[in-house]
Amino acid sequence: MSELFMFEKPMGMRDTFPHLYRMKKEIRSLVEQEMTGWGYEFLETPTLEYNETVGEASAILEQQVFKLLDQQGRSLVLRPDMTAPIARVAASKLLKDRNPLRLAYSANVFRAQQREGGRPAEFEQMGVELIGDGTVSADAETIALLISSLLKAGLKDFTISIGHMEFVQELFLQIVGTEERAEQLRRYLYDKNYVGFRKHVESLPLSSIDKQRLLGLLSIRGNGESILDARSLIEGARGEKPLTELQELMGILNDYGYEEYINMDVSLVSHMSYYTGVVFEVYADRVGYSIGNGGRYNHLLHKFGAEVAATGFAFRLDYLIEALSPEAAKTETELILFSSERRSEAISLANELRTEGKSVISQDVTGISDVDRYTAQFHEVHWIVGRAGKSGGRE
Amino acid sequence: MKELTIAMPKGRIFEEAVVMLKRAGYKLPPEFEDSRKLIIEVPEEKLRFILAKPMDVPTYVEHGVADLGIAGKDVMLEEERNVYELLDLQISHCYLAVAGLPNTVMNEVAPRIATKYPAVASSYFREQGEQVEIIKLNGSIEIAPIIGLTDRIVDIVSTGQTLRDNGLVEYERIVDITSRLIVNPVSYRIKHRRIQEMVDRLDEIISAGSIS
Numbered sequence: 001m002s003e004l005f006m007f008e009k010p011m012g013m014r015d016t017f018p019h020l021y022r023m024k025k026e027i028r029s030l031v032e033q034e035m036t037g038w039g040y041e042f043l044e045t046p047t048l049e050y051n052e053t054v055g056e057a058s059a060i061l062e063q064q065v066f067k068l069l070d071q072q073g074r075s076l077v078l079r080p081d082m083t084a085p086i087a088r089v090a091a092s093k094l095l096k097d098r099n100p101l102r103l104a105y106s107a108n109v110f111r112a113q114q115r116e117g118g119r120p121a122e123f124e125q126m127g128v129e130l131i132g133d134g135t136v137s138a139d140a141e142t143i144a145l146l147i148s149s150l151l152k153a154g155l156k157d158f159t160i161s162i163g164h165m166e167f168v169q170e171l172f173l174q175i176v177g178t179e180e181r182a183e184q185l186r187r188y189l190y191d192k193n194y195v196g197f198r199k200h201v202e203s204l205p206l207s208s209i210d211k212q213r214l215l216g217l218l219s220i221r222g223n224g225e226s227i228l229d230a231r232s233l234i235e236g237a238r239g240e241k242p243l244t245e246l247q248e249l250m251g252i253l254n255d256y257g258y259e260e261y262i263n264m265d266v267s268l269v270s271h272m273s274y275y276t277g278v279v280f281e282v283y284a285d286r287v288g289y290s291i292g293n294g295g296r297y298n299h300l301l302h303k304f305g306a307e308v309a310a311t312g313f314a315f316r317l318d319y320l321i322e323a324l325s326p327e328a329a330k331t332e333t334e335l336i337l338f339s340s341e342r343r344s345e346a347i348s349l350a351n352e353l354r355t356e357g358k359s360v361i362s363q364d365v366t367g368i369s370d371v372d373r374y375t376a377q378f379h380e381v382h383w384i385v386g387r388a389g390k391s392g393g394r395e
Numbered sequence: 396m397k398e399l400t401i402a403m404p405k406g407r408i409f410e411e412a413v414v415m416l417k418r419a420g421y422k423l424p425p426e427f428e429d430s431r432k433l434i435i436e437v438p439e440e441k442l443r444f445i446l447a448k449p450m451d452v453p454t455y456v457e458h459g460v461a462d463l464g465i466a467g468k469d470v471m472l473e474e475e476r477n478v479y480e481l482l483d484l485q486i487s488h489c490y491l492a493v494a495g496l497p498n499t500v501m502n503e504v505a506p507r508i509a510t511k512y513p514a515v516a517s518s519y520f521r522e523q524g525e526q527v528e529i530i531k532l533n534g535s536i537e538i539a540p541i542i543g544l545t546d547r548i549v550d551i552v553s554t555g556q557t558l559r560d561n562g563l564v565e566y567e568r569i570v571d572i573t574s575r576l577i578v579n580p581v582s583y584r585i586k587h588r589r590i591q592e593m594v595d596r597l598d599e600i601i602s603a604g605s606i607s
Binding site: 118157159161191192193194195196198199221263265283284285287288289290 | 457458459460477478479480481482483575579580581582584585587
């Protein structure tokens with residue numbers, strides 16, 4: 001291995017420069033305000049967790065998790081998501097005080113990148129978890145809050161695709177009979193391999209009607225009516241349930257006034273293995289990756305000892321910023337240049353301006369090597385140099 | 396109507412794909428095929444084409460700088476990118492195979508395989524219960540067994556002529572390959588109408604009969 005240069009960082013790790021920091025902060029505070037407005041309480045959890053507990057409960061692929069050992073030789077992970085740590089806190093403590101529980105977070109999570117650059121290995125996620133409520137109202141509330149948060153942040157062109165894990169599961173079981181064969185079909189959907197899915201369906205010993213039912217899954221998409229199309233594919237009460245839930249969900253989102261952002265997609269399945277019901281993903285124009293996702297995870301809390309249902313979402317701040325591409329929100333900083341004999345005058349002027357809410361740099365003129373170059377970066381420069389009483393602006 | 400960007404592989408697949416798009420009713424300029432440009436705009440169809448190395452097409456599509464792409468299944472298997480594979484275009488038929496000098500067996504201790512497809516080759520041999528050492532080459536793979544670099548090669552075979560010309564024989568057929576229409580997951584949702592229209596038009600051509 002070659003020696004490192006002093007400027008190098010581990011793969012996927014990035015600096016947040018001041019202008020990006022400002023943008024992140026602005027968006028974070030807008031979204032935080034919105035989430036708090038809906039009664040969600042923010043919390044923080046540790047960066048390091050045990051691999052055996054949170055690490056294994058998380059749905060992030062093993063090879064993407066950063067691992068290290070503590071002094072006792074136990075395996076630790078840098079948290080790869082926030083849902084599992086929050087499930088831990090909620091199950092062991094917070095649910096005892098309040099149930100249902102509404103929690104929110106804004107935190108950095110870590111996912112190792114193996115193949116190539118272009119994607120950060122540490123990034124900030126904001127999200128909420130609504131724990132202890134298994135109703136469709138709860139599913140709708142999280143989706144509505146996701147939409148209103150994105151709108152507050154200033155995002156306009158986005159779509160939320162919604163599906164239901166149970167629908168796909170039940171449809172496959174009805175047609176191919178065994179969990180093993182259903183799993184094979186599901187894998188093609190996870191891999192987004194429609195060609196493989198079609199070929200596999202063709203090769204199965206099924207009636208042509210059943211084949212059409214399976215293939216029909218790929219083309220059903222759109223608004224409320226698409227749920228009716230989905231209904232023609234599936235039979236029985238167990239097949240009805242997820243569709244009735246989706247229909248109800250669509251109705252509630254209409255009540256919120258958010259139907260234009262919704263796209264029903266019954267073939268949507270999630271890589272995150274803990275999802276059990278409604279699942280959704282957020283897509284924004286101009287960003288090639290999904291900027292956020294969420295869904296219902298009714299079994300995750302069991303792993304931490306609480307038998308409760310839960311739902312939630314998370315979105316990535318970095319992708320959201322990319323989708324917004326806002327002009328760097330500039331705060332105008334003013335400059336006071338002083339010479340040492342008039343320092344106290346400079347200090348009181350700086351204090352005065354800061355009380356007005358302005359941001360002010362107070363700089364000793366002898367501390368700068370190239371005064372012209374330095375002052376050129378500021379719109380407003382106050383010169384407090386030379387003899388007292390002769391201060392003035394720069395022309 | 397939103398503009399679509401399509402990543403096209405340079406070379407053989409490109410020509411077949413252009414024929415297909417034309418048959419599907421897309422009006423592409425006549426100078427299209429022998430252009431040396433890397434980006435070709437077709438404003439009358441609101442289409443933009445990026446000409447890329449075949450191996451790179453799924454990369455452009457995964458990162459969303461191209462909405463769609465045309466890529467061989469061999470590349471898809473090797474790269475394992477997060478893209479939707481929507482359509483088997485049924486062009487550029489060939490297959491991946493294991494080949495080597497006739498009447499030879501693989502080294503028992505550390506069998507060596509030369510290939511352009513290290514991921515595909517190593518997973519194939521693992522499935523056969525065999526641990527092999529992969530040597531990655533970028534071209535003229537057929538040389539490797541002849542000059543004694545490796546026991547076997549894993550490479551694309553279309554007619555088998557190159558193998559025969561170099562005195563190699565095919566030992567196992569791994570998987571059949573055709574070109575696929577792939578799409579970025581976000582584009583698939585955001586520009587769904589246009590993409591679905593293209594899929595339907597191409598699908599019609601494919602069902603109508605053989606292209607190649």
